[in-house]
Amino acid sequence: MDRFHAGDRGILEGCYREHFRAVDLAVGQVLRGADRETMVHEVFLQLIERAEIRQGFQGGNFRGWLTTVSHHLAVDHWRRRRRERSWEDAPVEEASLEATRSVERGAEARLFAERYLRQRLPEAWLPVFELRFLGGLDQRTAARQLGISRTTFAYRELRVRRLLRRYLQERSTT
8 A cells, every 4th residue: 555655657557457447447437539538548647647546545445436526526626617608698598407417417327336346345346336337338348358257247236236135224224
């Protein structure tokens, strides 16, 4: 962790290689096209350039922390782009309001999912959750990406769903 906080080039390169897909999925929940690609690289640039961002990681699930940072940077970018548009010249459109509500709901869902990942989901099942629930891939494609059979993937997905259901039930009673 000290090497990460210090901005060690080898550590940051490994971080890029290992977590690129997770950052892409997190940013892709907010941005599309060229903005998405640009923001993915911006996240890693910020990790390299800004020690205060690296200092934000104090242990635990690194992938969860990194996707949260990525998502927040993407939302900030989306908000800046939205403000760039001249609101005086453009009428308030129902589609714009719905898009804003959708992003806010997505952010709330993302925070809930991150709590679930930290508190309940075993690290070994994280790729299943990311590919299936965050990435929206079908079972066959996700299993192929992980290099496992679809049956094995389906079993793991079932276990992830059961843990999630239990987690939701416990949270609704508190």
